[in-house]
Amino acid sequence: MNGTRALIRPEIQALEGYSSARMEAQGGDVLLNANESPWPGSGDANWNRYPDPQPRALVERLALLYGVAAERVLVTRGSDEGIDLLTRTFCAAGRGAIIENPPCFGMYRVSAAIQGCEVIQVPLAADWSLDRRGIAAAWRPGAHLVYVCSPNNPTGNATDPNTVAELAEAMAGRAVVVVDEAYQEFSAKPSCIGLVDRFDNLVVLRTLSKAYGLAGIRCGGLVARAAVIATLRRVMAPYPIPAPSVAAALDALDESRGETQRRRVAGIVASRASLAGALTQCAGVREVWALDANFVLARVDDASAWVARCADAGVLIRDVSRYPSLEDCVRITVGSPPENSRLLEVVGAPPAAAVSA
Numbered sequence: 428m429n430g431t432r433a434l435i436r437p438e439i440q441a442l443e444g445y446s447s448a449r450m451e452a453q454g455g456d457v458l459l460n461a462n463e464s465p466w467p468g469s470g471d472a473n474w475n476r477y478p479d480p481q482p483r484a485l486v487e488r489l490a491l492l493y494g495v496a497a498e499r500v501l502v503t504r505g506s507d508e509g510i511d512l513l514t515r516t517f518c519a520a521g522r523g524a525i526i527e528n529p530p531c532f533g534m535y536r537v538s539a540a541i542q543g544c545e546v547i548q549v550p551l552a553a554d555w556s557l558d559r560r561g562i563a564a565a566w567r568p569g570a571h572l573v574y575v576c577s578p579n580n581p582t583g584n585a586t587d588p589n590t591v592a593e594l595a596e597a598m599a600g601r602a603v604v605v606v607d608e609a610y611q612e613f614s615a616k617p618s619c620i621g622l623v624d625r626f627d628n629l630v631v632l633r634t635l636s637k638a639y640g641l642a643g644i645r646c647g648g649l650v651a652r653a654a655v656i657a658t659l660r661r662v663m664a665p666y667p668i669p670a671p672s673v674a675a676a677l678d679a680l681d682e683s684r685g686e687t688q689r690r691r692v693a694g695i696v697a698s699r700a701s702l703a704g705a706l707t708q709c710a711g712v713r714e715v716w717a718l719d720a721n722f723v724l725a726r727v728d729d730a731s732a733w734v735a736r737c738a739d740a741g742v743l744i745r746d747v748s749r750y751p752s753l754e755d756c757v758r759i760t761v762g763s764p765p766e767n768s769r770l771l772e773v774v775g776a777p778p779a780a781a782v783s784a
């Protein structure tokens with residue numbers, strides 16, 4: 428990964444990284460090397476012990492889930508942490524830059540701003556496809572991260588892996604292409620994870636927050652070549668993954684829950700279509716998009732009035748009209764069938780449409 432290695436900040440290339448007690452020695456039955464308490468602080472769990480920085484069982488479970496070798500998986504505290512780690516690893520403070528494609532997820536530019544980096548914006552084309560020529564033209568030395576949110580939040584459309592492959596090829600030696608697949612489970616289009624075999628400048632972010640119903644435990648998987656994973660680990664906190672989160676993730680990913688999990692995602696995908704159908708019958712709705720994620724996007728006559736009317740009835744939806752090209756758009760997460768019916772009732776869907784959704 429010579430070309431990609433050169434994109435890592437020189438300070439990080441030279442960094443040795445913190446060596447924790449748990450990294451230096453494993454095994455033993457009298458643990459006097461990490462200044463922990465000998466007594467559990469809560470219940471019977473051995474939470475008095477620092478956790479494994481990368482818990483083996485969870486790394487392997489995520490590797491199986493994503494169909495990659497364990498050395499290509501980094502367990503994160505969610506994709507937000509992945510974005511933060513990538514920014515601090517690849518973007519020089521005060522000099523570096525990222526490229527994003529608005530309207531897109533908001534954390535890329537927040538992490539870049541925290542690092543004092545420029546945010547180069549290359550808007551999506553009118554059909555919400557990537558403007559690859561625009562990205563190549565906007566690239567400048569130091570712009571070491573190019574984000575592709577697929578399926579995209581808040582538009583919901585997915586980018587074809589062939590397009591991502593062409594972008595990764597064009598950016599080789601210039602930037603790492605980061606594909607944020609937070610909503611991949613809800614999409615019929617293929618994941619970009621397979622491309623990690625071909626490109627050492629490709630990173631894919633996955634998370635258990637959306638499809639797996641685990642937003643509260645903060646857990647995700649970052650997939651990249653082993654050399655990238657090893658570098659990110661040196662930047663990451665020494666004991667990043669809390670033991671209760673590991674236990675919850677392994678429980679949720681147990682094969683015994685697989686069928687329920689698949690049924691839930693299929694249910695969201697089915698409700699997405701019926702919710703969109705019902706919304707199109709509501710007064711004041713101009714356009715509805717129900718694409719590859721667990722939300723629908725609707726252009727309405729007055730977005731802030733819609734959001735306020737829903738909030739008055741206790742139903743929270745998101746005003747996304749501040750995003751470029753999304754004037755008067757609201758983003759509505761697909762909920763449970765009773766939740767969807769409640770939303771439709773509040774926005775005045777014809778009763779028959781509301782019931783079938």
Ligand SMILES: *Cc1c(COP(=O)(O)O)cnc(C)c1O
Nearest residue numbers: 505506507532580609634636647
């Ligand atoms: C929700 C979301 C995230 C954040 O995921 P976490 O794993 O909960 O940090 C990342 N990217 C996109 C596009 C999202 O919508």
